[in-house]
Amino acid sequence: MSSDRQRIPLRIAGKRAYVWDVDDIATIRAQYRLCGVLTGTLPHLSQQNAFLGVPLVLMPEEVALLLEIDAAVLIDDPKSHIQPTMPELQRWNAGQQESIRAQVAFTETKSARESANAGRAMSEDALRKRKEREERKKAEASRLAEIAARSDGDLLALSEPTPAQAPPIHSDPAVSAAGNQTEPLSSIPYAVVVSAPSSSFEWYNPSGRFYSSLEDARAAGVWDYPSTLEERARCGVFSGLWKQGFFMGGGIKFGGDYLVYPGDPLRYHSHFAASVLVSPISALRPMEIVAHGRLGTATKKAHLLCGWDDEKQEVSYLSIEWAGFG
Numbered sequence: 001m002s003s004d005r006q007r008i009p010l011r012i013a014g015k016r017a018y019v020w021d022v023d024d025i026a027t028i029r030a031q032y033r034l035c036g037v038l039t040g041t042l043p044h045l046s047q048q049n050a051f052l053g054v055p056l057v058l059m060p061e062e063v064a065l066l067l068e069i070d071a072a073v074l075i076d077d078p079k080s081h082i083q084p085t086m087p088e089l090q091r092w093n094a095g096q097q098e099s100i101r102a103q104v105a106f107t108e109t110k111s112a113r114e115s116a117n118a119g120r121a122m123s124e125d126a127l128r129k130r131k132e133r134e135e136r137k138k139a140e141a142s143r144l145a146e147i148a149a150r151s152d153g154d155l156l157a158l159s160e161p162t163p164a165q166a167p168p169i170h171s172d173p174a175v176s177a178a179g180n181q182t183e184p185l186s187s188i189p190y191a192v193v194v195s196a197p198s199s200s201f202e203w204y205n206p207s208g209r210f211y212s213s214l215e216d217a218r219a220a221g222v223w224d225y226p227s228t229l230e231e232r233a234r235c236g237v238f239s240g241l242w243k244q245g246f247f248m249g250g251g252i253k254f255g256g257d258y259l260v261y262p263g264d265p266l267r268y269h270s271h272f273a274a275s276v277l278v279s280p281i282s283a284l285r286p287m288e289i290v291a292h293g294r295l296g297t298a299t300k301k302a303h304l305l306c307g308w309d310d311e312k313q314e315v316s317y318l319s320i321e322w323a324g325f326g
Helices: 022-030 060-068 086-119 124-158 214-219 229-243 286-298
Strands: 008-013 016-019 037-040 053-058 072-076 247-250 258-261 272-277 302-309 314-320
Touching (some): 008 022, 008 060, 016 022, 016 060, 022 053, 053 060, 060 214, 229 272, 229 302, 272 286, 286 314
Antiparallel strands (some): 037 053, 247 258, 258 272, 302 314
16 A cells, blocks of 8 residues: 555444544445445434445454555544543533524524514414414423533533532533623524534544554454454455455345455445355355355355365355256
């Protein structure tokens, strides 16, 4: 890998590798032919099983391959979240309040414009009913805002080691010089925006927690795949097929370890369902051969048996297809 090419940060948590940046996800797929699995939910989308969002979760074999070709670094994500200081929490809270003010201003302007337009066409009785509904909504929103304000104050107070000595912190940073809190922002509902990537927080510091090789990550206890013969076989087979230009995906639905695609899975169907054997001379029962052949042919694929030779670091391939008998 050339030195001028930036390595992709893979954030490790619970021995799983996550990619949060959309540009990195695009690079992994377009440049390195690795797909992973999107696992994040998208708001207001009913078909969550069909359309998912960030983060992207990579298979362990994909992580090992990216480390092998020097295309990624591993980050110990949990240890990168340090204890925030009081000024950092105050700045974060001030940013939240500024976002709320912008939302409230936009909503009030829009509501006033709509009310002016609707008032000309509505009767006096309809206007009275509408005003009553709005007052009820504002009363409920005011109650919720008061609860949220108390929660924000509790969060800030918890970050101080000696709460008894800490000055009072208000959820609204607009506090007078005398220390008296101003009136609440508004009773209009608003959204609290929390950024998904941890790197947006001031208290996120991955410095010194980068690992560019499997050996370093294993020594730090962050990542240890592959560590067994079976895991080495899976990585060897995955890497061998990938180096031949194939895209790889999970194959459990088709009775194998991987699905092997001639191009991007969004454009092509898979040609093979591949199974990993820990040895090129592994014993296979006749029923296994029949099952693989019938299932592969029924799903319009050939089944690929991949035998890994751990001593030679090589893979041998054998494809099975079901043929009719005359």
